[in-house]
Amino acid sequence: MYDDPIAAAFGDLAADLFTTDPDLVAGFAHDESRLTERALPAGVLSPRSTHDVADMARRAHAHGVPLVARGAGSGLSGAANAPAGSVVLRTHRLAAILEVDAAERLAVVQPGVVTADLRAVAREAGLFYPPDPGSVAISTVGGNVATDAGGMCCVKYGVTGDYVLGLEVVLADGTVVRTGRRTAKGVAGYDLTSLFVGSEGTLGIITEITVRLLPAPAAAAQTLVATFPDLASAGRVVAAIAASGTAVSMLEIMDRVTLRAVDARTGMGFDPDTAAMVLAQADDQAAATTVAALALLCADGGATDVATSEDPDEAELLLEARRQALPALEALGDWLLDDVCVPRTRIVDLLEGVEAIAAAASLTIGVFGHAGDGNMHPTVIYDQSDPASRAAASRAFDAITRLALDLGGTITGEHGVGRLKTSWLAHELDPAALALQRRIKDALDPTGILNPGAVLAAD
C-alpha cells in the first residue's frame, strides 16, 4: 500500500496530526545543542491526547519508525535531535494544567505545559513549584521531567525529579502505564517513576505528570551579590559556603568573561576589573542572618564589593543578570556549553583548570553555574567557520569534561547525556554499569524505536 514505513505508519492521519511538509519539519529537527549530529526528520506528529500518543506509538512500533518526543526543544545535549528517518512527536497540544489541589499540594499537568506557567498557577494557589531551569520561561514540564532538569533552586530545593510523584507514560508499543502515586509516601513496587525521569524519551513518552508542590516561601528572599578581583578567591568562598551547608536557596557564580558578555548585552555597568561575581539568596525565616553572615564571609574572602538587598525588584534585576549569562555568551560567537558537576570542595580546582585549558588553547571560555551544587557550565567560544577553531573548541570541551571526571565529578550535572555525551558515558560508567543501562533500555524498548541514539549510543 505504501512504499515507505513512514507513510505506512502515519499516511492516513489528518494533516493537523501529521505532516511531512519540509518547511514545517525543519523547525523541529534539533534542539539548542551544538556539535551534535543533526538530520531532517521524516515528519512531525502533533497528538491532542494520550490516546493519540498511544495510537501513534502503536503505528510507529508496527512499522519500525523511530519516534523522538519533543517539548520546547530548548535542551542543550541533543536529546531532541531527530535522526534521519525518524518522526518527531511534539507535545505542544498536550498543554493542559489538569488539576491544582491546594490541600494536597499537588498538580497534574500534561507534558506540554510551560514550566513558568505551572509555577505561576501554583503561586496563584499560594503554593510553590521550585524547579527553575534557565529555560523556565519557554521549556515544558514534560521536557524538564524527561531531562530531570536542574536550575538555580537546586542547592536548596533539588531537581525536577524530586517533585515528580507520578507519571502516565506511553510505552514503545503504545501501552499506557501509570507510575507513582498521589500520596506523600509510597513504596508499592519498583520506583519506575524515577526510571522514566531523565530518560530523555528513550524508555517511554510521558503524557501526564503529577508533581508535588511546596507551601509558598514564608518570606521574600534576601539577596547577596559579591564581586571578586580574582577567580580563585570567589571559588574558595563559594566552596566554603557550599561545604558549610549554609541554608542558601541559591548560590551562583559568573566569571569575568561571562560578566563582560552580560554587560555588553544589558549595559548593567559591571566594573571591568571584576574577575568573578557570586550571587546568593536565602529564603527562610533566618534569611537576613544568613545573608549577613555570607556578607562577612565574602569580605573576609577578598571580595571587592559586597551588596545585600531585601528588595524583590532589585533581586530580580540581579537574577536577570545571571539568567542572561548564556544568551550573552552566545552573542560572543559560536559556543559550546559544557555541564559538569564536581564535588563541592573541588570547585576551585575546576575553575582554575578551565582557566588553564582556555589559556593553553587560546580560547575564550566563560564560566557560570550553580556553584552551590558544584554544577558549572564552562562555555567555549569559537568560530564554527574555522575548522581549526572548531577542533580546538571540541578539544577544550573534552578536556573540561575529562577534568570534571578526574576531580570525582560527573559528565553531566543537569543537561543530560542526550547525543552530546553518549561516548562520554562509557568514561563515567564502568562496562558492567553501562551494560545494565542497556539492559533496561532493551527491556522497555526492545525494538529500539524510542529516540534511538540518545543516552546510549546507537548499536
Added chain:
Amino acid sequence: MYDDPIAAAFGDLAADLFTTDPDLVAGFAHDESRLTERALPAGVLSPRSTHDVADMARRAHAHGVPLVARGAGSGLSGAANAPAGSVVLRTHRLAAILEVDAAERLAVVQPGVVTADLRAVAREAGLFYPPDPGSVAISTVGGNVATDAGGMCCVKYGVTGDYVLGLEVVLADGTVVRTGRRTAKGVAGYDLTSLFVGSEGTLGIITEITVRLLPAPAAAAQTLVATFPDLASAGRVVAAIAASGTAVSMLEIMDRVTLRAVDARTGMGFDPDTAAMVLAQADDQAAATTVAALALLCADGGATDVATSEDPDEAELLLEARRQALPALEALGDWLLDDVCVPRTRIVDLLEGVEAIAAAASLTIGVFGHAGDGNMHPTVIYDQSDPASRAAASRAFDAITRLALDLGGTITGEHGVGRLKTSWLAHELDPAALALQRRIKDALDPTGILNPGAVLAAD
C-alpha cells in the same frame, strides 16, 4: 558430585561462610511480619566482602538456588522471609562505615551498618543522617535502602531513598555494578539507584551505599504534645497542620488503644479518657513560633491538654512513648500491622473508617502513625490460636487496605510490599503497570533467583 543444588553451589565454602545447621538457620528464616508465608531456608551465607557476595551470587546463579538478602530481619512485610529451598545471605559482616566526608557531606557504608550507628557517626562529624525508621536502633542501612524505609522524620526530611546518592550492587549473576555518584547533582544515564532502592533484594544485592548527609539542625527541636477527647478532632487537626504545610519536622498521632497499651507498658500515666495524642516537632530557626501556632491550632481544634517543650530530654521522653507504640501493641496479643498512606486530607476518613471496621469485627485495632504524611499503621490485635479470630483479623486488615485505596491512597507507605501484599499490588497497579514491573524484574534477574515471591508474586 553433589545430589542437591545447595550442596553443589555452596558445599565447599568454609563453615564461617556457609552453614546448613538447622539451629542456626532457623534464626534467619523470616522477618517480623505476621501472616506471611514462612519456611526453613536450606542454609545461611555470611559473606565478608563484596567479592564474597559476588562469588556467592555466581554460585547460586549457576545452580539455580534462590538467594534472600537479609539485614537485621526487622522488616514487617515478609521481604526477608526465605522460601523453602532458598539460602539466606546475611549482611552482618559487611558492617564497616568506610568513609565520612564532612566537607562533601556524604558517607559511604556497607549494608550491615546499623542505622543508629550511621546517625551517631554523622552527628560526631557535625552532620545529620535523617532517616529514622522505628527500628532505627537495630535495623541496617542496607535493609533500610532495600525497603526504602520511612520513619518519623519523613514529613520534613523525606525517606531513606532521598539520601542515597549511589550504590554498589551485586546482580543475580554475580556481576558487580556501581550506580549513582558522589556529587550533589548528576544525570549521567538512567537512574538505576532509585530502581534498586525499595526493590527488597529482588533486583540485586546491595553491597555498598553512598548517602548524603545534612548539616546538623541549627537548633534543638521544639516539641508539642496535645491530647484530644475524640479521634475525629485529633484527625482534623493533624489534617489541617499537614495540609497547611507548616514546617514541622515530625507530626505523629496515637489513638486510645495505642495510648493505653503504651501506658500499660511504660507506666507513663496518660489520662485514660484521652482518645488521641498528637505529637509534633519543629527544628528550624522559627521552631518556637511554629510550635506556638500549633498549640493555638490544637486548642481551637478541641484539644484537652496542650503542652510544649523546648527541653531535649522531655522531648526524648515523649518520642519514646511514640517509639513504644508498636512494642506496646504487640504486648496486647497477636497483632497484624498495616501500613497504608492516604492523601493528607483523608486522614480523618481513614481513622473513622478503621474505627468502624474494628467495631463491626469486634476487634481491637490500635492506630498510630506518621500523620503528617497520611501514613498510618492500623494494628489489628487478635488471637492466633483461634481460627475465627485469625480470619476476622485478616478480613479487617484487608478492609483497611481496601479503604486506603478507596481514599486515593496506597497499600504501603513505607514497609514495602514484601510477601504480605503481593496480591494487593494488583489492586493498586493496573495490569499494564504490573506487567512493566515484571518486565523490570525479568530484565535484571532473568532466572528469578533473587528473593522470589517478594514484591511480585512468584509465577
